[in-house]
Amino acid sequence: MQAQVPILEAVSLVKVFGESTALDGLSFAVAKGESLGLLGVNGAGKTTAMNLLLGLTTPTSGQVRMFGLDLWKHRIEILKKVNFSSAYTNLPSNLLVWQNLVVFAKLYGVRHPKERIEQLLELLDITHLRKSVTGRLSAGESTRVNLAKALLNEPELLLLDEPTASLDPDIADRVRKLLRKLQAETGLSVLYTSHNMRDIEEVCDRLIFLHGGKVLAEGTPGEVHERFNRTSLEDLFIGVARGEVAAIGIQP
Amino acid sequence: MPFSFNTVSALVLRYLFLYTRHPVRFVELIFWPLVDLLVWGFLTVYLQKQGAGAFPTAITFLIGAMILWDVMFRSQQGVAISFLEDVWTRNLLNVFVAPVRTVEYVAATCVVGVLRVAFTLVILAVVAASAYQFNITSMGLALLPFLANLILFGWFLGMISTGLIMRWGQAAESLAWAVPFFIQPLAAVFYPVSVLPAWLQPIAHALPCTPVFEGMRAVLSGGGIPWGSLQSALLLNLVWGSLAATFFALNLRHVRKTGLLVKVATQ
Known part of the structure; x- marks a missing residue:
C-alpha cells in the first residue's frame, strides 16, 4: 500500500539572518487531519518557521512541500488550498466585515461567495457583525472574523499564528472547540503556534518544541513534558525559558 | 505567464470599497489638483495680461502641463499608495499568503492608478475649461498617446517607489510622494529641455515624460502631432518598464530573503 503524502513537509529548513541562525535544520511533517503545534519561547524560531511555510520568507536552505509539491515552484496552486490567520495581522480596518470577506472570497476563487460567507458567519456566531466596521470589533470578534476569512476557501491546511492571543478565556475556549469541530468534520490539517499551553494541549495531536531554532522535543503534549520530567507543558516551557531544561540537552 | 483577471478585480474591488467607505479620500483626488490648477491658471491669466498681447494664447500650455503632470503623478500614486494602504492596514500578509x-x-495597483487618473482628469478638465477657457481636447488626437505614455511612466515610478518602501520600510513612505518630484525639474514639464544646462539635458531626454511635455507644447503652439516625440516616449517607457519591473522583483526577492517583507507588513 502506498504511504499517504503528508499535507505539509518541512525538510531541513535553515534560515540565517546575518550572524544569527533562526532555524537550524527544522524537519517535520503534518499528516491529513492532524493538528501540529509549534511551541517555543520567544526567539525559538516559531514565527520564522511560519513565515517560511507561508512563503513570506525564503529559506537559506531546505525545502517546504505541501500536498507533495514544492512551495516555491507551485505557490499559487498550493495557496489555493491553504489559509492563514494570525493575531498579528488585520483585515483592512476601515472596511465592513462583509466587504473584507467578499474580497478574500474572490481572491481565493470561492465559487458561491455569498452562501459561503453566510455559512461561516453563522458557524462563528458573528452574523450580527456582517455590517460592522472591521476596525471597531473587539479582540474576540476580530479573531472570529479573521477565522472566517481563513476558512473561506475550505482549506485543507490551516496555519494559525497565536490565534487566541488577547482573547478572554471564554472566547479562547470557543475558538479551540470550533477548531476541533472543524477538524472532526472536514479532516482539516492545522499547524498552530501559541504561547498558550492550554491551546496546544487541547487543539494539537502532536507538538514540536523548538529551542534555538532546533527541535528540542517532539511528540504528544503528554509525552513531551514527561520526557523532561516536568509536570506539565507549562512547567517545561518555563524550564526552557529559564535555562533549566537546556541542561538535559537537545534530543537527537 | 499565468494571469488571473478575477484576482486583479478582487484587489481592485478592495480599493474601491476603501474609497467609497471613506469619501474623505476623494478630497485627496480633488483638493490638491484643484489648488495646483488654480495657482497655474491664475498665473497664466496674469502673464497674459502683463504681456499685453506679447504672450500668445499658447501660454495656456502651463495649464496643460499642470494637468498632464497630475496625470502622471496620480498614476504613480495609484501604485505606491495602494501598496501603502495594505501596509497601513496590516493587511499585506493576508494578501501575500493568498493565491495572488x-x-x-x-x-x-496599476488599474487603481488609471481610475484615480480618470477621476481627477475629468474634474480638472471641466474646471480648466470653465474657469480659464482651456480645453484639454484642443490637443486633439495627440492627447490619447500623451496620456497613455504618462500613465505608463507613472506606473513605473510607482513600482520603483514601492520597491524602495519595501526595502526601507515605512520610514521611507514619504518616497511615495517624493519620487515623481525628484524628476520634475528635469522632465521639461513647464519649460523646454533647452532651458536646462547642457550637462542635464541627456538626463532629461532619458525620461519618457520629457517628449510628452515637449510634444504638448508643440501641439498647443499649433504644430501637428509630434510622432517622433511619441515614439521616443514609448521606447523610453519600454526601457523604464523593464528597469522598474526588475527593480521591483529584485527588491521583493531581497525582502523575502531578509525577512523585511514581514517586518514592513507588521510594523
Missing part, C-alpha cells in the same frame, strides 16, 4: 501572483498585485 506578484504581477496580479502590481496590475491591480
Whole structure:
C-alpha cells in the first residue's frame, strides 16, 4: 500500500539572518487531519518557521512541500488550498466585515461567495457583525472574523499564528472547540503556534518544541513534558525559558 | 505567464470599497489638483495680461502641463499608495499568503492608478475649461498617446517607489510622494529641455515624460502631432518598464530573503 503524502513537509529548513541562525535544520511533517503545534519561547524560531511555510520568507536552505509539491515552484496552486490567520495581522480596518470577506472570497476563487460567507458567519456566531466596521470589533470578534476569512476557501491546511492571543478565556475556549469541530468534520490539517499551553494541549495531536531554532522535543503534549520530567507543558516551557531544561540537552 | 483577471478585480474591488467607505479620500483626488490648477491658471491669466498681447494664447500650455503632470503623478500614486494602504492596514500578509501572483498585485495597483487618473482628469478638465477657457481636447488626437505614455511612466515610478518602501520600510513612505518630484525639474514639464544646462539635458531626454511635455507644447503652439516625440516616449517607457519591473522583483526577492517583507507588513 502506498504511504499517504503528508499535507505539509518541512525538510531541513535553515534560515540565517546575518550572524544569527533562526532555524537550524527544522524537519517535520503534518499528516491529513492532524493538528501540529509549534511551541517555543520567544526567539525559538516559531514565527520564522511560519513565515517560511507561508512563503513570506525564503529559506537559506531546505525545502517546504505541501500536498507533495514544492512551495516555491507551485505557490499559487498550493495557496489555493491553504489559509492563514494570525493575531498579528488585520483585515483592512476601515472596511465592513462583509466587504473584507467578499474580497478574500474572490481572491481565493470561492465559487458561491455569498452562501459561503453566510455559512461561516453563522458557524462563528458573528452574523450580527456582517455590517460592522472591521476596525471597531473587539479582540474576540476580530479573531472570529479573521477565522472566517481563513476558512473561506475550505482549506485543507490551516496555519494559525497565536490565534487566541488577547482573547478572554471564554472566547479562547470557543475558538479551540470550533477548531476541533472543524477538524472532526472536514479532516482539516492545522499547524498552530501559541504561547498558550492550554491551546496546544487541547487543539494539537502532536507538538514540536523548538529551542534555538532546533527541535528540542517532539511528540504528544503528554509525552513531551514527561520526557523532561516536568509536570506539565507549562512547567517545561518555563524550564526552557529559564535555562533549566537546556541542561538535559537537545534530543537527537 | 499565468494571469488571473478575477484576482486583479478582487484587489481592485478592495480599493474601491476603501474609497467609497471613506469619501474623505476623494478630497485627496480633488483638493490638491484643484489648488495646483488654480495657482497655474491664475498665473497664466496674469502673464497674459502683463504681456499685453506679447504672450500668445499658447501660454495656456502651463495649464496643460499642470494637468498632464497630475496625470502622471496620480498614476504613480495609484501604485505606491495602494501598496501603502495594505501596509497601513496590516493587511499585506493576508494578501501575500493568498493565491495572488506578484504581477496580479502590481496590475491591480496599476488599474487603481488609471481610475484615480480618470477621476481627477475629468474634474480638472471641466474646471480648466470653465474657469480659464482651456480645453484639454484642443490637443486633439495627440492627447490619447500623451496620456497613455504618462500613465505608463507613472506606473513605473510607482513600482520603483514601492520597491524602495519595501526595502526601507515605512520610514521611507514619504518616497511615495517624493519620487515623481525628484524628476520634475528635469522632465521639461513647464519649460523646454533647452532651458536646462547642457550637462542635464541627456538626463532629461532619458525620461519618457520629457517628449510628452515637449510634444504638448508643440501641439498647443499649433504644430501637428509630434510622432517622433511619441515614439521616443514609448521606447523610453519600454526601457523604464523593464528597469522598474526588475527593480521591483529584485527588491521583493531581497525582502523575502531578509525577512523585511514581514517586518514592513507588521510594523
